Amino acid sequence: MSKTLTIQITRDSVSAGDDIHAPHTMTLRARPDDTLAVVVSRLYDRYIPRVAGSGHFWVAKTAGQTIAHSEGNANTPHFTGFAERRLEDLKKEATLAIHLTYHPASW
Template sequence: MTHSDSGHNQKIVVTRDSVAAGDDIDAPHRLEFGISSDRAIADILRYVSQLSYLPSIVGGKATWSAVSGRPLAVIAQQWAAPKPLSVLPIAFSDLDSRSDGLYLHFNYHAQVDPDIVFNVLDRLRLKSF
């Protein structure tokens, strides 16, 4: 996904949970790529979901959540695209952005109904009132 659009390149560092004991061999499954810094988080999540990076499982119902300092989206094997938890654009500076890139992690929720995962994360409060 390296793009040469206007703007400079942003390094993206992705990790994910393991789905089985045999999958632990290369944990945390680090993947790096570059994108144009003017790309939206939704574009990055859609790109990762289209790779073979997030394992599919037998039965076709793996559920993942994408996070970067905050929950970003739910990705389900049976869904065509990630479902974002925010309708507003999210700036890289609001995420786990470090000096060497933007960090994203994908949590594995086994075969939990993705709508339940979405509803829990959508209502999640990270700070008290």
């Protein structure tokens, strides 16, 4: 069996009702040769909640570096060049951390 790395995922709440499930954390296992883009694609597809309306967006970051952003409820993130980094090249700590920041629509 191939070695896997642990990734700690956190995300912002999207509403007061969403706060009852806080903190929003999960642990993900991935292969060392996976890129950040592979991991974040899974998160945008399966982990980020859908929000009514439009104009909101999500930003994924690790170690202060932006990996991707998405607009509205799009399942397809727009990646930065940093997203092509392999996990094994980034992992310096016991656990790699990715945070998803929610930006609500402005009225």
